[in-house]
Amino acid sequence: xxxxxxxxxxxxxxxxxxxxxxxxxxxxxxxxxxxxxxxxxxxxxxxxxxxxxxxxxxxxxxxxxxxxxxxxxxxxxxxxxxxxxxxxxxxxxxxxxxxxxxxxxxxxxxxxxxxxxxxxxxxxxxxxxxxxxxxxxxxxxxxxxxxxxxxxxxxxxxxxxxxxxxxxxxxxxxxxxxxxxxxxxxxxxxxxxxxxxxxxxxxxxxxxxxxxxxxxxxxxxxxxxxxxxxxxxxxxxxxxxxxxxxxxxxxxxxxxxxxxxxxxxxxxxxxxxxxxxxxxxxxxxxxxxxxxxxxxxxxxxxxxxxxxxxxxxxxxxxxxxxxxxxxxxxxxxxxxxxxxxxxxxxxxxxxxxxxxxxxxxxxxxxxxxxxxxxxxxxxxxxxxxxxxxxxxxxxxxxxxxxxxxxxxxxxxxxxxxxxxxxxxxxxxxxxxxxxxxxxxxxxxxxxxxxxxxxxxxxxxxxxxxxxxxxxxxxxxxxxxxxxxxxxxxxxxxxxxxxxxxxxxxxxxxxxxxxxxxxxxxxxxxxxxxxxxxxxxxxxxxxxxxxxxxxxxxxxxxxxxxxxxxxxxxxxxxxxxxxxxxxxxxxxxxxxxxxxxx
Numbered sequence: 001x002x003x004x005x006x007x008x009x010x011x012x013x014x015x016x017x018x019x020x021x022x023x024x025x026x027x028x029x030x031x032x033x034x035x036x037x038x039x040x041x042x043x044x045x046x047x048x049x050x051x052x053x054x055x056x057x058x059x060x061x062x063x064x065x066x067x068x069x070x071x072x073x074x075x076x077x078x079x080x081x082x083x084x085x086x087x088x089x090x091x092x093x094x095x096x097x098x099x100x101x102x103x104x105x106x107x108x109x110x111x112x113x114x115x116x117x118x119x120x121x122x123x124x125x126x127x128x129x130x131x132x133x134x135x136x137x138x139x140x141x142x143x144x145x146x147x148x149x150x151x152x153x154x155x156x157x158x159x160x161x162x163x164x165x166x167x168x169x170x171x172x173x174x175x176x177x178x179x180x181x182x183x184x185x186x187x188x189x190x191x192x193x194x195x196x197x198x199x200x201x202x203x204x205x206x207x208x209x210x211x212x213x214x215x216x217x218x219x220x221x222x223x224x225x226x227x228x229x230x231x232x233x234x235x236x237x238x239x240x241x242x243x244x245x246x247x248x249x250x251x252x253x254x255x256x257x258x259x260x261x262x263x264x265x266x267x268x269x270x271x272x273x274x275x276x277x278x279x280x281x282x283x284x285x286x287x288x289x290x291x292x293x294x295x296x297x298x299x300x301x302x303x304x305x306x307x308x309x310x311x312x313x314x315x316x317x318x319x320x321x322x323x324x325x326x327x328x329x330x331x332x333x334x335x336x337x338x339x340x341x342x343x344x345x346x347x348x349x350x351x352x353x354x355x356x357x358x359x360x361x362x363x364x365x366x367x368x369x370x371x372x373x374x375x376x377x378x379x380x381x382x383x384x385x386x387x388x389x390x391x392x393x394x395x396x397x398x399x400x401x402x403x404x405x406x407x408x409x410x411x412x413x414x415x416x417x418x419x420x421x422x423x424x425x426x427x428x429x430x431x432x433x434x435x436x437x438x439x440x441x442x443x444x445x446x447x448x449x450x451x452x453x454x455x456x457x458x459x460x461x462x463x464x465x466x467x468x469x470x471x472x473x474x475x476x477x478x479x480x481x482x483x484x485x486x487x488x489x490x491x492x493x494x495x496x497x498x499x500x501x502x503x504x505x506x507x508x509x510x511x512x513x514x515x516x517x518x519x520x521x522x523x524x525x526x527x528x529x530x531x532x533x534x535x536x537x538x539x540x541x542x543x544x545x546x547x548x549x550x551x552x553x554x555x556x557x558x559x560x561x562x563x564x565x566x567x568x569x570x571x572x573x574x575x576x577x578x579x580x581x582x583x584x585x586x587x588x589x590x591x592x593x594x595x596x597x
Contacts (some may be wrong), residue, residue: 034116035096037086037153037163044159051162052080053154055087056215061171062140067103068170069212070150073133079220079245081130084155087123088116089138092147092169098122099144099172104137106328107316111136128158132245133220135212140172147171210234213241213252213326223386224351226373227533227588231386238355238371240264244382247333249344250316253280255355258323261365265295265352266342270374270390271462275352276337278313279365280327288318290329293365294338308337325355348378351387367470372530394460395531399584401453405446406479406519407545408577412570413442414512419556423563443487443512450483450519472525475518482515520546523580533588541583545576 033039038046058069072087074080091097101120102113110131116122123136138150147169155161214234217223221243225236238259241252255262260282267275275295282288294308312335317328334343342349352374358366376390420435429437454476458464464473489508494500520542527538552569556562583589 033086033153034088034114034122037088037151039084039153039155039161044161046153046161046163049162051154051165052076052156053082053152053162053165055150055152055165055167057150057167057170058210058212058215059170060168061173061177063173063175063177064140064142064145065175067137067139069135069215070138070167071133071135071212071215072152072154073216074220076219079132081156081245082125082132082134082154083128083130083157084125084161085123085134085152087136087150087152088121089148089170090151091144092149095151099141099148101139101141102136103139104317106134106136110134130245132243132248132250133216135215145172145174211254211324211326213239213254216243217241217386219384222351222379222381222383224353224373224375224389225386226353226371226389228389236371238262238353238373240351240353242351242381247345249331249333249381250328251278251313251331252326252328253278253353254324254326255280255370256324257355257370258357259325259355259370260357260359262325262327262355262371263293263353263365265354266344266349267352267374268349268378270350270352270376272352273462274338274340276308276335276340276342277352278329278331280318280325281359281365282320282325286320288320288325288327290315290318290327292337309335312337344381348380350378350390351375368530370530392531394456396585396587398453398457398460399526399532400581401449401456402476402519403523403580403584404577405449405453406516406523407580408573409442409446409449410512410516410519411549411573413439413446414516415552415556415566415569416442418553419562420566447483447487450480454480470525470528472522472529475525476522479515479518479522482511482518486511486515532584534583535587535589538580538583541576541579545573548572548576 052075054073054075056071056073062068070087070089072082072085074082088098089100091099098117098121101118102123103120105111105113105123108126110125110127110129111134112124112126113120114122114124125131140148148171149169150167152165153161153163154165211234214223214231217231221241223231223239223241225231225239227237230236231239236254237257238255239253243250243252251264253262253264261279263277263279265272265275265277273295277293277295279291279293280288281291290313292308292310292313312332314330315327316330317326319326331344333345334341336342352372354368354372355370356366356368357370360366374390375387377387379387416435416439421433424433424435427434432440464477486508489504489511493504493508524539524542526532527534527536527542552565555565556569
């Protein structure tokens, strides 16, 4: 039996050893584990079942010295928690050789980069708490060519871990190799290793890699972007993604086209106003800042005030690469903004995502010139997938009615009144000269289509809405006013031959032509509105209409063969109207790459 003093000393040093061991494991893989990736968990052995985890990469090829993304995550729709891990890139031909360096970590509070055989060649955890999927940036070595695979040991709990979790092979190629590779998916461990393949500098035609924000949209994240169906193809102008792990809500937002800002909002409807927003802003000095804001309907779109607390969000990552502005951050599960409670755990919200290329001032973002979209219905942020956008039926009907009115009916009606009052003489319809009867039918049609279109857009936007960067709404409302008063003036017209008739004729001519010109200008301006989602070449269709319309007026002014000219003019005008309505109804078509201010 040991003496009492010696026994107490032994117990004391045993406790110190256990504390030291616990500290090492909770703050990362122990030093001895980096070579064979085996945790020093006493006699506990690695699991023999298939691992619930996978490792994915943003590309299957990488040039020497270039960077790719590497993600450690779950294989299943319901994320499997990650308590600890050790991740390295190893040569395929020499699995014991660790290569490359990790240059960026997702969250310094959860992960870290350490040195095993070379500087920053190993990524591991810093805390034993459960973690969502983790994405790192890894730089390929400049002195190696051939295949590498990312290899990891991942622990779900202290007593349950899996070794040899591997990514598909990534080929390190020469700097002059032309590559465009797509994101990889996890593959089962390889039974045998083949020789490395060194790619020759030959052109590739494979798709470009998906950005990190799209990874997991199908199975672990809620993703919403614009234009519609862009999440699946990975080409959104703006996108917001939400990953939920317990009561931790991690948001990602990204905008393309070199935006000044990209923002996401939580709304109780699909209209702008009274929403809690989160802004990722590129400052003039190149730095990226994260703000919260409150939206006000039809006045100050985004305002950062004391009522919109800034401490409810915590920025985790940010970048601006190839014209893409990106922020990743956490938001408190429960917060109060402008006296309203935002409980992400129990309430459903319409997700909004917007982007623009300018700021109004230091505290306010500018017009959403690059992207604007909202989900059609409220969604729970814990759901997975890509919810549909709000219906644009009223918007499309508004555009279609205005095109039919001002490119079609008004154009034909004005031509008949100007050139055919002396051509169709002696023929009547309903007791009126035939030119006048058709003129009145066409102009009444113009009036009805314009009024209905105006009511539809008021319902869609919830009232009057203006835009400092695009005067479409201003020119549009002037067109509606002129159109509304035109038939009233015509009803009270003086009789032919009276002294006031010439004044009426000139005023009627002026109001009618001004309304049509402003109507066509409004349609031109609508092409540049993000909500319209019209392809950029739409302006060429409109320009062709204007050129044809002017040429026909010149030809008709000579007075010869007017009926034959009308036989050419009318069907071509109707064809252009049909083309324009199809563009509006089927939008988005093609790539809209120059949304104006």
